[in-house]
Amino acid sequence: MNDLALRKQSPAIAIAIALFCILAIPGRPAVAAECNTSPSPGLDWGDCNKRNLIIPGSELEGANLFSTDFTLTDLSGANLKSANLEKATLVRSLLAGAKAEKANFARIEAYRCSFANASADGATFAAAELQRANFSGAQLTGVSFEKAELGRADFSKAVLTGARFSLANLSRANLSNAIFEGPIVFDRAFMFLTRIEGMDLTAAQGLEQQQVDLACGNTATKLPAGLKTPASWPCASE
Template sequence: MRRVAILAALIALSAATPVLAQNAGQIARVRGGASCSGCNLFQAELTGLEARGLNLSGSRLRQADLSLVVMNRTNFSHADLRDVNAYGGVFSSSRFGGANLTNASFVGTYLEGSDFSGATLTGANFSGAQLSRATGLRQSQLNQACGDAATELPAGLSLPAC
């Protein structure tokens, strides 16, 4: 009986502890304009941030709010950007190679010169986004995403409608 009580207590304790919760210190560093490769920025509120040339490669930005940011020349290579909201953001010449952008919202974003080589775009919304000079995009990637008539893509590529 005692073993059952101990086991129940351990299960309750592990359920109450968030497994991969955000790291407030790392989020504060990024808000201050510092690079943070491999950081846990889960659900970070970065709305309106102006920080160019950051290295956020391999970072976990899942469900982060990147609305209206200016993050030109930022390295998001191999980052977890699932479910991010990047409405109206500016990411010119940024690197998204190997990043997971599943269900991300890039509505109205400026992504000219950005590299998407090997990025996962399943469910990503690029409505109204400017991607005409983006590199590394393949039709097979874009077939998994969506956009609208205002989305600007490199010549020869298309997006399904959202």
């Protein structure tokens, strides 16, 4: 190939190489090409704008929803089993009654999102922003909330068997009347004014005295062996 032909092809070759390098970055989600498609199992809405929609009962099992913006969207009753919602935005969204077993909610932003009565056994909410989220009545067996921000989250009557709150912020969260049989992990969780009234925590793992002293229990609260009921609970007068 002569020098003139090489110079003519160089810009096209350079662009192709640049695109290949960008798309080959490890961990980078695939470029979404289905933002305008209707909900369906396994679709790719990664990085799409899906704000302010009313799409209850949507079939999104196994879908790629990485970094999708669902702000104020109604996904109540949606099928999100095994879907990837990592880094999705779910601020004030509605996922009440959703089916989300084994879904990936890691690093989502979900302030005031409702997961009430959702089924999310085996899902992960690791490092998620879940302040004031509503998990009341949700099925959360084996769920990971490790390093999650759960300030003022509501877990009333949620099933938390095997749930992991390691390093989570549970400040002012409501765990009263939560249901669990077997272990539940609180290793290094921040439990400032966490509501644990009436809870049987005898099977809890990683719970330490300083956490108990910060939390809000009552005479019906049961603690693991070796831990003592505080002389007075911080929330006794509330």
